[in-house]
Amino acid sequence: MKKIKNVFMLVFLFCLVFYKTCLADVVWIDPDSGEFYGGKVNNSPLHYILIGLLVLSIVICSVIIIRKVIKKKK
Amino acid sequence: MKKKTSFILIYSLCHFIVDFGCTAFILGRLPYFVYTDNQFLIAMIIYNFFAFAFQVPLGYILDKFKVYKYISIIGLCLIGLCYLINFNAYLLAMVVGIGNALFHLEGGVNIYSVSEKKAFLNGLFVAPGALGIFLGTMFYGHTTLATFLIFLAICLLFFVQKQEVIMKEDLxxxxxxxxxxxxxxxxxxxxxxxxxxxxxxxxxxxxxxxxxxxxxxxxxxxxxxxxxxxxxxxxxxxxxxxxxxxxxxxxxxxxxxxxxxxxxxxxxxxxxxxxxxxxxxxxxxxxxxxxxxxxxxxxxxxxxxxxxxxxxxxxxxxxxxxxxxxxxxxxxxxxxxxxxxxx
Missing domain, CATH: 1.20.1250.20 (MFS general substrate transporter like domains)
Incomplete structure (x- = not known):
């Protein structure tokens, strides 16, 4: 489990670095004029990878929590 | 000591990011999905309800099962997801609110576990939130920056989860x-x-x-x-x-x-x-x-x-x-x- 966590951390770090460059001007509002730019969220592959990662993280964390609860109950 | 300091610093920084991210979401991204001022107001009340009042039932569940780890990562992932998907405004406001609540609950409990009943560490943890809300209000247009910071916070929280949290029974x-x-x-x-x-x-x-x-x-x-x-x-x-x-x-x-x-x-x-x-x-x-x-x-x-x-x-x-x-x-x-x- 620890290895999985470390890998996850690295993947998130990787996404972190590329997020700024790949999706930088996807959703942006001009603070002065208040106008929206970019419209809807970009449909690039990275965007879906990020969504997948977040969902997977939620699932993994939930599994860890549920396992702990079951262990404590036993 | 070093571990404790990094533990507190990370939670304080993440608190800043969460409050910045949630404020920027409400002001910068939620307007995409609402059409009238009234809808926006309702969405804001929904967010505040789930971020603040909903912490009590959530806290009750956490206390019942005595599980305080990984909760904040789920919270931040929920906030991050709301930045990346298009959906109903009320539902998004609710999910961001729950994400915010989960982070605050875990952060509050974990900081208390190392605070030895003192108020200083609680003060250090809650303080950056005010700055996060203010900067979120000022820079709500920079939602990409907010998403970036949320990913950073997730990384930091993964790091912090490795440290064991000991709830003292003698309290x-x-x-x-x-x-x-x-x-x-x-x-x-x-x-x-x-x-x-x-x-x-x-x-x-x-x-x-x-x-x-x-x-x-x-x-x-x-x-x-x-x-x-x-x-x-x-x-x-x-x-x-x-x-x-x-x-x-x-x-x-x-x-x-x-x-x-x-x-x-x-x-x-x-x-x-x-x-x-x-x-x-x-x-x-x-x-x-x-x-x-x-x-x-x-x-x-x-x-x-x-x-x-x-x-x-x-x-x-x-x-x-x-x-x-x-x-x-x-x-x-x-x-x-x-x-x-x-x-």
Whole structure:
């Protein structure tokens, strides 16, 4: 489990670095004029990878929590 | 020691990011999905309900199963998801609110677990939130920056989860249930008054970024300093002293900026103290205590919607009422025989 966590951390770090460059001007509002730019969220592959990662993280964390609860109950 | 410092720093930084991210979401991204001002207002109330009031049932569940780890990562992932998907505004507001609540619950419990019943660490944890909200209000257009920061926070929280959180069993106090209830009610009253005044006391001169930033920094310093001084001088002295002086300074602040800054600094000092008292009182239900603190803030937020103008008389009267409520709560709290308490 620890290895999985470390890998996850690295993947998130990787996404972190590329997020700024790949999706930088996807959703942006001009603070002065208040106008929206970019419209809807970009449909690039990275965007879906990020969504997948977040969902997977939620699932993994939930599994860890549920396992702990079951262990404590036993 | 090093581990403890990094632990606290990470949680404080993540608190800043969460509050920045949630504020930026509400102001910068939610308008994509609503069509009228009323819809926006409803979405904002939904967000506030789930971020603040919903912490109590969530806290109850966490306390029941005694699971305090990985909760904040789920919370941040939920906030991150809301930035990346298009969906119904109310549902998004709800999910972001729940994400915010989950982070605050885990953060509050974990910080308490290393704080040894002291208020300083609580102050350090809650302080950056005010700055996050202010900067979120100012830079809500930069939603990509917010998403970037949320990913950073997730990484940091993955790192922090490796450290073991030990909840000390000896933190149990000797208060009976009726006394606990009274303490919660009176502390709650003082928090509600603080929350209402925090919304209602508005300075018209605070309309530039720099003045607003100084104001927000005063809030941050107040929260951190409150905990620090309370550990050294005693909870009662610091809380009552800061309430009293803040009333004077806030009134003078309408004309003289410096007094407003000092006033808001003093006004925020009891925050860490009230949180610590709630946590020490409900020592077996820490997450619930953290949740109650924010639920009282939410009640104050709702009352703040009522269209009443706060004049100097009401302001001073409200602060005096908060002082009285705190005093009664503190006297009841002392019966719990908290060993490290200075009277």
């Amino acid at each position: 149990e106090n000797k208060l009976d249930n009726s006394r606990v209830l009274l303490i919660v009610i009176f502390i709650g009253l003082s928090i509600i008054v603080r929350s209402i005044l925090g919304i209602k006391v508005v300075y018209s001169w605070k309309n530039t970024f720099v003045l607003g930033l100084i104001y927000a920094i005063s809030m941050v310093l107040g929260k951190a300093l409150g905990g620090f001084l309370a550990d050294r001088l005693g909870l009662l002295k610091v809380a009552l002293g800061s309430f009293f002086l803040s009333a004077i300074c806030l009134v003078l602040g309408y004309n003289i900026h410096m007094f407003a800054y000092i006033g808001i600094l003093l006004f925020n000092m009891p925050m860490a103290i009230t949180l610590t008292i709630l946590e020490n009182t409900l020592s077996k239900k820490i997450a619930c205590a953290v949740g109650l603190n924010t639920m009282f803030l939410f009640i104050g937020f709702l009352i703040g919607f009522i269209n009443i103008t706060i004049n100097n008389f009401i302001l001073v009267g409200s602060v005096m009422f908060a002082m009285l409520a705190f005093f009664i709560a503190y006297k009841l709290y002392l019966k719990g025989e908290f060993s490290n308490e200075k009277n």
